[in-house]
Amino acid sequence: MAQLQLKGIRKTYGNAAQETLKGIDINIESGEFLILVGPSGCGKSTLMNSIAGLESITEGGIYIDGEDVTHAEPKDRDIAMVFQSYALYPTMTVRENIAFGLKIRRMPKNEIETEVQRVAKLLQIEPLLDRKPAKLSGGQQQRVAMGRALARRPKIYLFDEPLSNLDAKLRVEMRTEIKRLHQRLGTTIVYVTHDQIEAMTLADRIAVIKDGELLQLGTPKEVYESPATRYVASFIGSPAMSFIPLQVEGEAGNLRGRLKSADGDEMFVPLPEKLSAWHGREIHLGIRPEHITQPLAHKQDQATIASGIFRIEVTEPTGPDVMALTHINGTEVHCRLDPDHTVAPGQPAELMIDMSRAVFFEAGQEARIDA
């Protein structure tokens, strides 16, 4: 367990024209579960390898418990890593795989055996100890890979997309298991994924990275409810947030925006006072599906609520909800409806929009304008 500081990390590969990492600053507290999330090629794996010491950085510093390890060898950083491909040593048994790092660190034989047993018990892989990795299923290999990391009791654990090679059901199981392990052991974990659901469910804090830049660092709730940029807003959450273009109308104290359905019906939504500087200009309203619903009696009287009639184009029942698609101001918009509230595709329905959670962006720009 340890604290990890990343200070202004920059990385440029060889003679590449673009920087892969453009100055990443993150402080990871002891025992914290930090998730690096972003699209493929955003630099998150490079950052991970840099923390592990497998790749050097061009600028900046890495500190573990205040100690500068920027130029330390991987083995001197006391970090363990779980790889996407598991990277189990194919010629060794599970026992030898787990014991390998301990043997190299010259731990006495009986202590190694005790440690292997402890880890095997923790991950319920005791019956597999004498098997070779090729004889294990994907989920079992995953457990062994975690066991190998746990056995060394390192200061920091790195997980590089550990679940992406598993099938959907197993992935959910292992996700829960990793969370349980973290709660039980209280270890410092840096976890890379491109799956925003994994990020939301596991993380204490999420770092959203794109093109080598840290877009936002915050708790899952912060990142979800108050995204720093349009990219973060669209990346986190499924189905994604809708962005509706509208004009800031009305007068000070009563700013509003006009929404027009595909059939030409109009309605107004209240806009926050912060937008008075944008009066008369076009902005984008960002709103998540769960804030466009069927009329809810208990919310009807709130000031941030508006209702209107919109034609439902497609419905997708998911079980707990029905996702419905409609057009507002010429843009596709997702709504989340109660499955008991029947709406028919192609028919108009009354929808209620809760503006209390809405976010606003300048048209065509990344940055929030109401933050």
Add this chain to the structure above:
Amino acid sequence: MLDSTRKALTPSRVLVYATLLLACLVYLIPVFVMLITSFKTTGDIRTGNLMSMPESWSLEAWSKAWSSACTGVECNGVNGFFWNSLKMTIPAVLISTGLGAINGYVLSKWRFRGSDLFFSMLLFGCFIPFQVVLLPMASTLGKLGLANTTPGLVLVHVVYGVAFTTLFFRNFYVGVPDALVKAARLDGAGFVTIFVRIMLPLSTPIFMVCFIWQFTQIWNDFLFGVVFASGDSQPITVGLNNLVNTSTGVKEYNVDMAAAMIAALPTLLVYILAGKYFIRGLTSGSVKG
């Protein structure tokens, strides 16, 4: 995968098998003739024809070829040459394969600035004809004091073989996931430990490929042997040549054939022992983690 339903014997299939059988015969007939001739007596050869079985099976030709046939002025058979070949081939195969393994490991898993250029230049060695290096090599061996010695021949074959073995090992190790090396580095293993504990145990198939390839190349080499060795360090290929070309009276085809068989047996043996790995090693690119 085995198909439980047997394929029908269509005319095209018959043609395929017939062609294969014919090809087999074409390859096997010379071996067959060599074998039966080597077991004949000189009288047998004179009276019978090429394909006829020996009247009485005799090991005389083999023993003569081995210990008393004349190879030039001396008449001690080929056994001295045979041991020379072994003394040259075994160290040369082991050293060139070992160097190839280390080279391949470095060029695939510990790349450095210019390592790809280095590899391309090394590959160039595969395409240099033997004849081109004869003179410079002779002068180098002379300066090293290794001219006309077995260690000199070993050096020549190692230098020439390293290009091939490096190519084999490098391409094999490229297929080993980099994550394995990363995991081992995080586990605290260094350059040597990773090579010995992680890479070498994976490498049996490619070692077999290199052993067979190098053994066959070096054992069968005639040019280097005849140029860079003399007298008591000459390999079996040179001995066989001398034996066949030494004519004292009647040509003893049975002895020639026996000597040729003796010269060919070791490569056959190596292929039989390691052959099952050969195809596997050539075709297996990746190792499943």
